Amino acid sequence: MSSDIRFTDFKSDEQPTWCPGCGDFGTMNGMMKALAQTGNDPDDTFVVAGIGCSGKIGTYMHSYALHGVHGRALPVGTGVKIANPELEVMVAGGDGDGYSIGAGHFVHAVRRNVDMTYVVMDNRIYGLTKGQFSPTSREDFETSTSPDGTNQQPVNPLALALAAGGTFIAQSFSSDSQRHTEIVQEAIEHDGFGFVNVYSPVGDEEFDHDRTDYDAAKDLIMDRDKEYQGVIYQDENSIGFETREGVTEPMTDIPDGAPDDAMDLVREFY
Amino acid sequence: MPDDLNWAIGGEAGDGINSTGKIFAQALSRAGRHVFTSKDFASRIRGGYTAYKVRSSVDAVESVVDRLDILIALTQRTVDENLDELHDGSVIIYDGERTMMSDFEAPGEMTGLDVPLKRLAEEAGGAIMRNIVALGAACEVTGFDIAFLDESLEKRFGGKGQAIVDNNKEAARLGAEYVREEMVVETDYDVDTTDNDLVLLNGDEAIGMGALAAGCRFYAGYPITPATDVMEYLKGRIEDYGGIVVQAEDELSAVNMALGAARAGARSMTATSGPGIDLMTETFGLVATSETPLVICNVMRSGPSTGMPTKQEQGDLEAMLYGGHGEVPRFVLAPTTISECFHKTVEAFNLAEKYQLPVYLTADLALAVTEQTFEPEEFDMDDVEIDRGKVVDEESIEEWTDEKGQFRPHAVTDDGISPRALPGTTDGAHMSTGLEHDELGRRTEEQEMRVQQVDKRDRKVETAVEREDWSCREFGDPDADTLVVSWGSNEGAMRDAIELLAAGGIDVRFLSVPYVFPRPDMTDEVEAAEDVIVVECNATGQFADLVEHDALTRVERINKYNGVRFKADELAEEVKAVLGEPADAEVEAR
Numbered sequence: 001m002s003s004d005i006r007f008t009d010f011k012s013d014e015q016p017t018w019c020p021g022c023g024d025f026g027t028m029n030g031m032m033k034a035l036a037q038t039g040n041d042p043d044d045t046f047v048v049a050g051i052g053c054s055g056k057i058g059t060y061m062h063s064y065a066l067h068g069v070h071g072r073a074l075p076v077g078t079g080v081k082i083a084n085p086e087l088e089v090m091v092a093g094g095d096g097d098g099y100s101i102g103a104g105h106f107v108h109a110v111r112r113n114v115d116m117t118y119v120v121m122d123n124r125i126y127g128l129t130k131g132q133f134s135p136t137s138r139e140d141f142e143t144s145t146s147p148d149g150t151n152q153q154p155v156n157p158l159a160l161a162l163a164a165g166g167t168f169i170a171q172s173f174s175s176d177s178q179r180h181t182e183i184v185q186e187a188i189e190h191d192g193f194g195f196v197n198v199y200s201p202v203g204d205e206e207f208d209h210d211r212t213d214y215d216a217a218k219d220l221i222m223d224r225d226k227e228y229q230g231v232i233y234q235d236e237n238s239i240g241f242e243t244r245e246g247v248t249e250p251m252t253d254i255p256d257g258a259p260d261d262a263m264d265l266v267r268e269f270y
Numbered sequence: 271m272p273d274d275l276n277w278a279i280g281g282e283a284g285d286g287i288n289s290t291g292k293i294f295a296q297a298l299s300r301a302g303r304h305v306f307t308s309k310d311f312a313s314r315i316r317g318g319y320t321a322y323k324v325r326s327s328v329d330a331v332e333s334v335v336d337r338l339d340i341l342i343a344l345t346q347r348t349v350d351e352n353l354d355e356l357h358d359g360s361v362i363i364y365d366g367e368r369t370m371m372s373d374f375e376a377p378g379e380m381t382g383l384d385v386p387l388k389r390l391a392e393e394a395g396g397a398i399m400r401n402i403v404a405l406g407a408a409c410e411v412t413g414f415d416i417a418f419l420d421e422s423l424e425k426r427f428g429g430k431g432q433a434i435v436d437n438n439k440e441a442a443r444l445g446a447e448y449v450r451e452e453m454v455v456e457t458d459y460d461v462d463t464t465d466n467d468l469v470l471l472n473g474d475e476a477i478g479m480g481a482l483a484a485g486c487r488f489y490a491g492y493p494i495t496p497a498t499d500v501m502e503y504l505k506g507r508i509e510d511y512g513g514i515v516v517q518a519e520d521e522l523s524a525v526n527m528a529l530g531a532a533r534a535g536a537r538s539m540t541a542t543s544g545p546g547i548d549l550m551t552e553t554f555g556l557v558a559t560s561e562t563p564l565v566i567c568n569v570m571r572s573g574p575s576t577g578m579p580t581k582q583e584q585g586d587l588e589a590m591l592y593g594g595h596g597e598v599p600r601f602v603l604a605p606t607t608i609s610e611c612f613h614k615t616v617e618a619f620n621l622a623e624k625y626q627l628p629v630y631l632t633a634d635l636a637l638a639v640t641e642q643t644f645e646p647e648e649f650d651m652d653d654v655e656i657d658r659g660k661v662v663d664e665e666s667i668e669e670w671t672d673e674k675g676q677f678r679p680h681a682v683t684d685d686g687i688s689p690r691a692l693p694g695t696t697d698g699a700h701m702s703t704g705l706e707h708d709e710l711g712r713r714t715e716e717q718e719m720r721v722q723q724v725d726k727r728d729r730k731v732e733t734a735v736e737r738e739d740w741s742c743r744e745f746g747d748p749d750a751d752t753l754v755v756s757w758g759s760n761e762g763a764m765r766d767a768i769e770l771l772a773a774g775g776i777d778v779r780f781l782s783v784p785y786v787f788p789r790p791d792m793t794d795e796v797e798a799a800e801d802v803i804v805v806e807c808n809a810t811g812q813f814a815d816l817v818e819h820d821a822l823t824r825v826e827r828i829n830k831y832n833g834v835r836f837k838a839d840e841l842a843e844e845v846k847a848v849l850g851e852p853a854d855a856e857v858e859a860r
Contacts (some may be wrong), residue, residue, distance in 0.1 A: 012712075042699040043694065043695065044693070059701060062699055063699050064693040065700070066533055067705065068526065068553075068704065069526075069552060069704060072523070072553065075518065075523040075524075075530065079530025079538070080530040082531065083534035084536070104523075105523055245514055250535070251512060251513055251531070252534065252694075254487065254658075255656065257651070257654050257655060258482075259511055259651075262482065263646075263651050265651075267646070269471045270299075270467060
């Protein structure tokens, strides 16, 4: 990895088609800056994106990337990182991709704790299909498919992550690009699953608790009245799943034939 | 006296039937005898009839027959379920002290051997060994040297300490002695042994071993009968080669993890069965259109829906050929024997990487959970060749960049195959997507590029048809008027059926097809035959439809979908019925 990488090296020559003022711009810029500032190179970076407005991120960024099927970005990222731990893996998605169709994978990715970063653009509405409610929409949110409100509780992704044993749980505001970049950078540096929920409208405030304090994190996350920005919880002793499983080398290089001792596999069946 | 011995143990699921059967099969294998096994089982952990059957001979055996010579019956139902296969010379070993067997009487002229299995096991150290007592008794009845059983017990229990091994040997000995001293049994079974070193394995294990030989380093899966053995085989072994088995939260995740690993450049695989294939179909189109090399193993079981999870069927052929929306090429390989499960797995990995597409490797329950003996040379690792296809490195990548220096992962080429840059390759960074894309991998809806990319993907199939060997395995009489065609696991039963038919004066030519797509062109063979019969384990004749489509000729069909594999003698009778030949019984009646 060379040290002269600038964040614009992570930009592709495609022009984003997001709506003017969309939080996705700030979110993506922060990801690119954080990747550059942590010494990554586009050729050693793998971005996985889901479906939805957020899914276009892989197109507007320059790196190795896969734009997958709806809701399955996290399993793809898991496979990439385990197969080649030398790659920097960043998964990007939206609230629909991550907390609706992909909610099951989210919980398991959190508890599996593979060393990658998950950035979710949580604007609490479906943008690509033009304005239906999302899993994080509030109960009284009126949309074309919820003219009288959703009549259901919103998903609390931070609480899901904490309950699933998350080791890095953070929230940023896409409007605060400097703080957002810093938080994503910390998520990249975290040894394990770095989860950043990017709240698109403007949120409330910073907080001031010891990030390793689980109970303080819980109280803050369960506070439904406010949206906080910062790293809410971190397990500083976290070790990534692939490391715990003993994976140290990329799995890409294999011999030209069967492994040298492969006849031993046959002899096992005597 | 027939030259094969057919032995079985049956009881309730949870009675240890499977492991006991495997121990006996292993003992026969150690004695240099060939073994072919089959299982009747229910999916519940406990409750429900289950049996493990062993056909054994000094010659190679690769099918089951309708004849049972020695039966260890832990329950009455075991006998009831097998009445058709038992005969006057059969010996039934049972424990009359077991409450449910206290009134048991061997049917007809069969010999019933009442051996106090539980009591003798307790004498040897614990009731849990009652099945081993029965194995000892079976050795005595057949005149099979108990020393081979000892070897098998050492292999099975060696990891648990010498005391456990010794107790089991003692249990076997008590069973043998009891029969020797208390019973008068006249049998003419002569269980010859040979000096052959044989290996005993099932299809799932052969697939797992093939994956390791082929350099598979990443496996993600979700447990499902009857594919779980692949995962369990790899776990604990793949790590020795720097790989991993990941148990995913579901099949949606498993296939996406495997896809991610493949995109990262690892040889990657998942295995599942019908219900999992349905889920993986969601991602299948992405794998294919992003041109990712991936091996998806489908160990078929009876469907639809949950179907009969522990029963045999070849019902997923069309799901694999046509599953998923849109049109995208895929290869479908169907190994026809357990040893071919190994070779076709190696081939599947090479094809996936050479042509950058998903390869379905399909076995079925009959292959997957059946143990069979082979000469170890059948799995010669020196013959394994690895071809990773058009992978570019930092120098050769220059040939594949556009005027701006951007890598073209979907470059339109004459053979349809584009270059592949593994992540980490300098100047190779690129996008892959399920959207239609241009040569750079960027989304496009531009008409000309759309057509070029579709044609390019399809051209890979044409290239593969030209460059690879997609031929059939041929058996029987090449000049016969009757042509039998089958795919997948029916080969063994059909080969034995050929012998039976030939003995009755009926010659057949048999094509066993290991490739469903691309597949061999059988038009000439079909046209040369008077009668064409397609044999398969499904109700609608999915492969027969393909043969008719390819050869533009109607064919006869033999279908079985009651959940049980074909047996050789049954298949021979079915073929005769199609040909209008009298059945065996009718011949005898004349």
